[in-house]
Amino acid sequence: MKLQEARQQFISNWGAFGTHWGINRTMAQIHALLMISPDPLTQDDIMAQLDISRGNTNMNIRELINWGLVDRVILHGERKEYFTAEKDIWKVVRQIVKERKKRELEPMLQLLDKLEDVEGDKRDKQVKAFTDVVSGIKKLGKQADKTLDVMIRAEESWFVGSLMKLFR
Amino acid sequence: MKLQEARQQFISNWGAFGTHWGINRTMAQIHALLMISPDPLTQDDIMAQLDISRGNTNMNIRELINWGLVDRVILHGERKEYFTAEKDIWKVVRQIVKERKKRELEPMLQLLDKLEDVEGDKRDKQVKAFTDVVSGIKKLGKQADKTLDVMIRAEESWFVGSLMKLFR
DNA sequence: TTATATTTTCAGTAATTTTTGAAAATTCAA
DNA sequence: TTGAATTTTCAAAAATTACTGAAAATATAA
Known part of the structure; x- marks a missing residue:
């Protein structure tokens, strides 16, 4: 299986999995995406890769931060915020x-x-x-x-x- | 606290608890009601105590049976089916x-x-x-x-x- | 059998949850 | 400061999930 397809499947299944555990699909998908991303992503990266709106992205990232599963990262000399997830x-x-x-x-x-x-x-x-x-x-x-x-x-x-x- | 109030609180909180774990509220409430009921109940008992429709009651009882959490009971000489839940x-x-x-x-x-x-x-x-x-x-x-x-x-x-x- | 009690199904409706997108707020470089 | 970039908010819309109630199916007593 090609990496891109495998990533898609992982994200989509992690999302479905979340809904069985009282976690909303998008939040679980963002978490999945960040876990398999070696480098931090911006809000726009996430919006693009998951094809979701800015508001939705922003709210769910914030919720993931509240859960302690995602961190904000400031990248040297960059204006935008980046996000990263614990991978262990x-x-x-x-x-x-x-x-x-x-x-x-x-x-x-x-x-x-x-x-x-x-x-x-x-x-x-x-x-x-x-x-x-x-x-x-x-x-x-x-x-x-x-x-x-x-x-x-x-x-x-x-x-x-x-x-x-x-x-x- | 009076028994009736305590029962209500237990049922309602068990229902809310369920929703955090991917279980629908009514299903969790029926389960709660049956757990604290010493004797088996009929579908009509459950409908009356939780104030829900016949269809809803029936579907969720069946689902609880699928999960192995509730059993059908035939009571000697009774036409109706009774239901009971594991209490341990x-x-x-x-x-x-x-x-x-x-x-x-x-x-x-x-x-x-x-x-x-x-x-x-x-x-x-x-x-x-x-x-x-x-x-x-x-x-x-x-x-x-x-x-x-x-x-x-x-x-x-x-x-x-x-x-x-x-x-x- | 037949009549009646009981259970099951499911289309339509209601309630809840999620998502969007544009406006408001905030941040920061110049 | 100013203003452009970025983030946040939230009312409205969309999507999903749950519930109702009446009709159909099934079971049982007579």
């Missing part, structure tokens, strides 16, 4: 995990704390079913929270090595 | 992991295999950047694939126990 996939995954933990897991755990001490007789089937499910989720969520904390701090070699031992 | 959150998570692995991770790995052997000189910066990223993702993906396989087969106690040791 392990670092990318860690960054995504870190953000999603903060944005989703932590608020969910807070909610569960509130919901767990619902009024009513634990003998009531309805009350029991509810609190059992809520505490189960809370327990698993707390475990996940701790595990992810360690993972976020870990080096790739350490993590993969440990997992290898654990999971053969 | 560890089993729920394992089932979701299993499905997503099959639906997303495996096809992605197949694609990466194809994309990895792109034509062209490895000295070419463009080619190198592309293949480096693709092989990096493939490597991590394969590791994840193996790890998840073991997780799917594991008992909760084994998994949590091992993680505890590993991650303090």
Whole structure:
């Protein structure tokens, strides 16, 4: 397969993949494009390569910067801003995990704390079913929270090595 | 907090949570409702409690059944079908992991295999950047694939126990 | 069988999300 | 400063996704 075709396929599939994970298609495509681009790109490069509007490009780049997946780069003597993405996939995954933990897991755990001490007789089937499910989720969520904390701090070699031992 | 309010909050938040993970709101809400319901419910119960149409209810129940998260139940001497959801959150998570692995991770790995052997000189910066990223993702993906396989087969106690040791 | 209860389908509609593009704001070289 | 280059904003339009409700299909009791 030729490079150009392979790049297109990668970008398009990474975009489709994103939509299954609550990330919008364009944002995932910009991320894909920047990951496979050896040099930083300008907003106009991205617009041209993905054939999308200036506004769309700008908003999604900004969102990628918020997620910590893309950085602004100032190039010596250039007026325009350039953008670049982390290319080490392990670092990318860690960054995504870190953000999603903060944005989703932590608020969910807070909610569960509130919901767990619902009024009513634990003998009531309805009350029991509810609190059992809520505490189960809370327990698993707390475990996940701790595990992810360690993972976020870990080096790739350490993590993969440990997992290898654990999971053969 | 009163049970009814807590249930409402749980259902509504579980729905919002789902949308961040590529699952539609209603499907996640039906799942939430069934998880906290001690007894199986009919389609009409679900329609009434979530205030949604028959068609919507039916389609999303079927989808939940496809995901292996909800089961049809025939109740002795009853004409109507009843539905129930797995309440052990560890089993729920394992089932979701299993499905997503099959639906997303495996096809992605197949694609990466194809994309990895792109034509062209490895000295070419463009080619190198592309293949480096693709092989990096493939490597991590394969590791994840193996790890998840073991997780799917594991008992909760084994998994949590091992993680505890590993991650303090 | 037949009648009735129940489930499923799906075209049309509604709601939500994404994208555009032009105007406003900002930046920076001269 | 000024003004051209560049970035940002955001109302409106387009695209996508989800939902409704009634008709069709299916299942079951009599």
